[in-house]
Amino acid sequence: MYNTWPSIVQFLENCIPLINNTVVMWKFPEGESYKCNSDGSSLGSNDFCIRNGQGESIYAETCKTEFSSALQDDVKGFKGGLLYCLGHNLLPLIIETDLVTIKKILDGIW
Template sequence: MLVKFMKEYTPSIVTKVVIWRKPELGSYKCNTNGVSKGNPRPTSSGFCVRDSSGNFIYAESSRLLDGNDLIAEAKELVVGLEFCILTHYTQVEMETDSLTMKNVLKGIWEVPWEISLEVKKFKELRKSGVIRVEHVFREGNQMVDYFANMGAYFCKY
């Protein structure tokens, strides 16, 4: 009886390979990340843009006012999209490692009050092109995670 029980309830291990993928031909990918060193504590954010060949085009890191990671994530999605629109990249895949931000921007979850202005601005900017928002695991967002963390230590207000 014990052997049968163990066979039925033995947990399985599931692994998933996570890599950064190139955007579709003719598109750009903008990876974003927000970092908070506490709540509320110093926050920073960063984004990087790559083309459909995977070539690195631009990256930016910013130190923000004290806040939390959700605010930093929301602000950086707006800043990254603003850069793309200003440089005439109108087919953009936005990737964030914040599942909350993805669900808020897709209308699945309600908008938290503290990021309502950023969400409104993002939705307005989104009208300027074909903009998709996708979730990426942290491992697929390593480059921009590095930039965002550097902003917490080296960038000034």
């Protein structure tokens, strides 16, 4: 099948990679609610920002971390944003993160 160099080269030249694109857009929270977006970084930081229904920035925070994984930083950013919003009565709240693992943890799947 692909046991010679020319057959391997021909296969690779004819190979068409599958590429999937997803457009991600930030959407305003509806009505008088708030939206908190959180993120972590493999470079050692966890961040969150909060906006109101008009898209105005309410609060943002970033924390430099040491000796933690990207997952730990994502969770710390999520937790920090959630605790800030609860502590300042920024409700109703929509919280968004880019890490599916956090959703699976909260849903009890993982």
